[in-house]
Amino acid sequence: MxxxxxxxxxxxxxxxxxxxxxxxxxxxxxxxxxxxxxxxxxxxxxxxxxxxxxxxxxxxxxxxxxxxxxxxxxxxxxxxxxxxxxxxxxxxxxxxxxxxxxxxxxxxxxxxxxxxxxxxxxxxxxxxxxxxxxxxxxxxxxxxxxxxxxxxDAAGARQRLADAFAVEVDGVLLADLVGGLGVAESALTALDHLGLSRTSARAVVQGFGSMGGATARHLAREGVTVVGLADARGVIVNPAGLDVERLLLTRDGLGGIDRSQLRPGDTEADGDTWLDIDCEVLVPAAVSYCIGASEQERIKARVIAEAANMPTLPDAEAALHARGTLVLPDFVANSATNAWWWWTLFGDIGADADQAHRKIREAMGRLTTDMLTDAETYGTTPREAALGVVARKxxxxxxxxxxxxxxxxxxxxxxxxxxxx
CATH class of the missing domain: 3.40.50.10860 (Leucine Dehydrogenase, chain A, domain 1)
Structure with missing residues (x-):
């Protein structure tokens, strides 16, 4: 056993x-x-x-x-x-x-x-x-x-990884999508765990670089309505849903949203208002330490998927957990980029988008399900449950x-x- x-x-x-x-x-x-x-x-x-x-x-x-x-x-x-x-x-x-x-x-x-x-x-x-x-x-x-x-076979492995970095999926390089796919799959699994409908859920993503942009794309493609996106200049909001694909394909190299691409109904807001938007899924995907004790009081989401590294401070995470918000820790939620590199280099998958998607969805769904099930069974936080798995491995x-x-x-x-x- x-x-x-x-x-x-x-x-x-x-x-x-x-x-x-x-x-x-x-x-x-x-x-x-x-x-x-x-x-x-x-x-x-x-x-x-x-x-x-x-x-x-x-x-x-x-x-x-x-x-x-x-x-x-x-x-x-x-x-x-x-x-x-x-x-x-x-x-x-x-x-x-x-x-x-x-x-x-x-x-x-x-x-x-x-x-x-x-x-x-x-x-x-x-x-x-x-x-x-x-x-x-x-x-x-x-x-x-x-x-x-x-x-x-170092030469063969390097060629396989180089080929994978050249793969493009609907206008975006696969390498820029795999991390966000993992974050999205973790968040979607958490919605399923809570019994919340994916197609009724709303999401807000802070950061629109490779991780945040890819997370937003994959959530939207699974039927989640992305109602807010934040970049370094501020926040774009539309309660009816933003055109993620349009904004993704016109962003700049550091994740800046092109304001000329906004549609009627899209509005701009100040930079920290992403915390206040009504949603079921909140994705901090930009900077560390952005959710502290005071910030967490403004959050209404049921799931926080940490696409950034260390975005939630311990006191804030404890308070969120106490009121029933699932915080999916960074070392779980955003781990797919790193794993994809090595799965590809070592030959567990080829330079192929479909293979990458299947491997990431399976791995992230399993890791997130096991973490949330253990957390619920043993009455602890998702982070503590995941740390137990890390210790064993x-x-x-x-x-x-x-x-x-x-x-x-x-x-x-x-x-x-x-x-x-």
Missing amino acids: TASPLSIPRPTTAPPPHLQVTWTDPVTGRRGYVVIDRLVRGVSSGGLRMREGCTLDEVRGLAAGMTRKEALHYDPANRYIPLGGAKGGIDCDPHDPQARAVLGRFLDAVRSLLKHHWTTGEDLGLRQDTIDEVLAELGMDSSIAAIYPLLD LGDIEARFGGPGAPAAVRSAGGSHDDPR
Whole structure:
């Protein structure tokens, strides 16, 4: 019998990260950070963000979240074996004229980590194509070079991932859609769990970049009425429903909504009013720490799907849970982007939109159902239930590959997909 996730003892405090690095730009004085929370087979995974005010504490928390995301998708039957968790962050406005040069100096400074231990990709404020272009200028091969020694056929795997990044679905790249599909599937599963009709539900999405835009598209395509969208300039509202597809295909590269595309009935409002709009599903998909104790009092939604990393503060989440709002934690709801990369690279799926959609829907539906069922059965929050699953899977991973920082397991234990341990 499989143990209840809540029956597994968990430490009251998280273990310290395996490594944390603080870098100071010699030209501008800007700070950058890399935190490797843990290594599995000597490698970790986690994106690189750029935002004004980014801190080491923020990056440390995000790295721990990546460990959870990786662990949740561990399935011994898959060719993909989860990595450890990591994260990078640069304290710089991505719109700053010097941002690209700062990014280049940062990546050059941490190139040894990128080569051997840290696989990274786009996150808040950075696009993957920008990272790739800067790495190429530095003479570096890829942002995920550290994983190549773990692949049986690195050239074939890289081609498969490159092919997947070229796949387009109705005008949007598949790579920009997979994360939001996972968030939407998690939210839809939660609506089903509550017995709420999808086609009667309304949604508000804060943030309209790759994660928020894709979430809005997939919710709308499942019959949910998207009544509010927020970007950096404010909020667009229409109680009868926004034309998500039109706005998605005309947004700018950082998720800005083109106001010239608004229809009669669409209205504009101030930036924080997204919290006040009547809806069943609320999707914070832009920034961390945006729902605190005072903000949560304004929320009417029954489901909050955390597409952004760490958007809900603990006190706010406790208050929301007490009044019956389901908060789907970030490391569950927004984990599909990371998993899709590795499912594709390792060959669990091909460079195919239908395969990606099926895999993501199945995985996210199952994870969300199990989390909500356990939370209800054991009288705890969805986050606590999901952490129980993470603890169990981390134990399974450590039993197979060694402890949190075990680089000794790298090349000897993990080089083959068919390793029986």
